[in-house]
Amino acid sequence: MEFDTIAAISTGLVPGGIGIVRVSGPRAVAVCEPLVRLRKGALSGSAANHLYYGKITDGETVLDEALIAVLKAPHSYTAEDTVELQCHGGPYVLNRVLEAVLKAGARLAEPGEFTKRAFLNGRLDLSEAEAVMDLISSHTELARETALKQLQGAHSEKIRAMRAVILEKTAYLEAALDDPEHYELEGFADEVSSAAKALRDEIQGMLRLADNGRLLTEGVRTAIIGCPNVGKSSLLNRLLGFERAIVTQIPGTTRDTIEESVRFGDLVLRLSDTAGIRESEDTVERIGIGRAREAIREAELILLLTDGSKPFSKDDEALLALCGGKKCLLLLNKADLGLAETPESLEKRLKLPCFAVSALSGSGLDAVLEKIRELFCLSEIRQQPLIVTNIRHKELLRQAERSLSCVLDTVEAGAPEDLLTIDLMDAYRALGQILGEEVEEDLINEIFGKFCMGK
Ligand SMILES: Nc1nc2c(ncn2[C@@H]2O[C@H](COP(=O)(O)OP(=O)(O)OP(=O)(O)O)[C@@H](O)[C@H]2O)c(=O)[nH]1
Numbered sequence: 408m409e410f411d412t413i414a415a416i417s418t419g420l421v422p423g424g425i426g427i428v429r430v431s432g433p434r435a436v437a438v439c440e441p442l443v444r445l446r447k448g449a450l451s452g453s454a455a456n457h458l459y460y461g462k463i464t465d466g467e468t469v470l471d472e473a474l475i476a477v478l479k480a481p482h483s484y485t486a487e488d489t490v491e492l493q494c495h496g497g498p499y500v501l502n503r504v505l506e507a508v509l510k511a512g513a514r515l516a517e518p519g520e521f522t523k524r525a526f527l528n529g530r531l532d533l534s535e536a537e538a539v540m541d542l543i544s545s546h547t548e549l550a551r552e553t554a555l556k557q558l559q560g561a562h563s564e565k566i567r568a569m570r571a572v573i574l575e576k577t578a579y580l581e582a583a584l585d586d587p588e589h590y591e592l593e594g595f596a597d598e599v600s601s602a603a604k605a606l607r608d609e610i611q612g613m614l615r616l617a618d619n620g621r622l623l624t625e626g627v628r629t630a631i632i633g634c635p636n637v638g639k640s641s642l643l644n645r646l647l648g649f650e651r652a653i654v655t656q657i658p659g660t661t662r663d664t665i666e667e668s669v670r671f672g673d674l675v676l677r678l679s680d681t682a683g684i685r686e687s688e689d690t691v692e693r694i695g696i697g698r699a700r701e702a703i704r705e706a707e708l709i710l711l712l713t714d715g716s717k718p719f720s721k722d723d724e725a726l727l728a729l730c731g732g733k734k735c736l737l738l739l740n741k742a743d744l745g746l747a748e749t750p751e752s753l754e755k756r757l758k759l760p761c762f763a764v765s766a767l768s769g770s771g772l773d774a775v776l777e778k779i780r781e782l783f784c785l786s787e788i789r790q791q792p793l794i795v796t797n798i799r800h801k802e803l804l805r806q807a808e809r810s811l812s813c814v815l816d817t818v819e820a821g822a823p824e825d826l827l828t829i830d831l832m833d834a835y836r837a838l839g840q841i842l843g844e845e846v847e848e849d850l851i852n853e854i855f856g857k858f859c860m861g862k
């Protein structure tokens with residue numbers, strides 16, 4: 408495939424020590440040649456994979472001093488000839504250098520286009536290329552680890568291994584159907600069935616962890632809810648470690664939903680502190696209460712807070728009913744004032760995990776965080792060699808799972824063997840699309856379009 412030569416600023420557009428203008432394509436060296444003044448010789452005569460010190464010029468004007476890296480295909484990020492101009496990291500300087508490069512004949516790269524080239528040139532498969540974006544946007548150790556494993560091909564390897572099994576079975580089936588004299592089909596359906604079952608189990612395992620994996624890389628959407636004045640905003644502030652929300656002794660203090668993210672080691676919570684829920688005449692408060700209900704709907708975890716120094720009330724009970732079907736923890740706050748009921752007795756009665764806490768002193772909160780880790784299988788996930796976080800991959804895994812289920816049904820029903828190959832090939836194709844095989848161009852453009860500029 409023949410491409411044109413593209414350029415972009417590959418580092419962030421904020422002042423920094425260095426900033427890089429990357430130029431990639433068959434004419435990368437030719438485009439940069441007239442702009443670069445080395446101490447000795449010309450850029451075209453320079454050795455590959457070396458760094459050179461030189462000046463970047465635009466006509467007579469010296470724009471910057473830079474280190475210039477010349478990388479020759481296929482040993483570069485894009486697998487094409489690449490020149491990296493490592494300039495001073497000021498947005499204005501970098502823009503001037505980029506302009507000069509464009510004037511010299513390069514085209515401005517689209518977002519993600521360098522990575523797209525790496526994919527189209529076969530250096531990365533699609534799953535690996537997508538991992539680049541995940542790595543750039545990772546905020547947690549788990550997200551970073553997962554993205555890097557994916558980038559290094561762990562996912563692709565597993566998918567390829569699964570496809571190899573499917574292909575082998577399909578090939579035998581096809582051959583046997585074509586040439587029944589030389590290939591034995593007797594008992595083969597059972598063999599296909601056990602292979603399909605093993606693959607389906609593996610995929611189901613991946614999907615199960617995928618849901619939790621996403622929560623842990625993006626953060627668990629957590630709503631703090633409760634009646635007015637029970638200490639919701641105090642809890643938010645305590646978890647954040649600073650006074651984010653206003654706390655007063657007046658019920659109805661919080662009117663709007665407040666959202667903040669906080670990290671405890673590997674656990675990331677996207678907390679929303681909500682207005683205390685009660686019947687209210689006050690218009691602003693009523694709107695706030697509506698938002699609190701919405702926060703419950705969107706939450707993946709609910710921390711239902713009560714004033715533990717008072718008995719569990721009818722109002723608390725009504726709120727608990729709102730949380731039906733969600734992961735929910737009951738926190739008996741203000742434990743420092745003495746508890747009206749023990750967490751153990753409430754836990755038995757309400758059948759949900761209860762904790763005595765104090766937003767004032769912070770006591771009891773470590774146990775709550777530990778419980779959340781347990782609820783979302785954090786330690787189990789950490790031990791997994793592989794977690795699928797990409798939504799596109801998940802959908803394709805689901806498709807493959809469905810096709811394999813059809814294979815099992817066909818064998819079960821004793822239907823003719825040629826029906827098996829259709830579903831086997833569907834599963835094969837769905838898995839292939841994770842790697843970028845048989846993927847439509849539009850989809851490729853959409854995937855890379857989500858990348859940042861210069862990547
Ligand atoms: N003793 C004690 N007081 C607390 C604790 N947590 C909160 N309070 C007090 O309870 C009152 C209400 O606290 P907030 O955090 O504003 O309660 P809230 O649930 O956000 O209230 P609304 O926003 O009005 O619904 C304040 O006077 C806090 O100082 C606690 O753990 N122990």
Ligand SMILES: [Mg+2]
Binds near residue numbers: 652
């Ligand atoms: Mg509040």
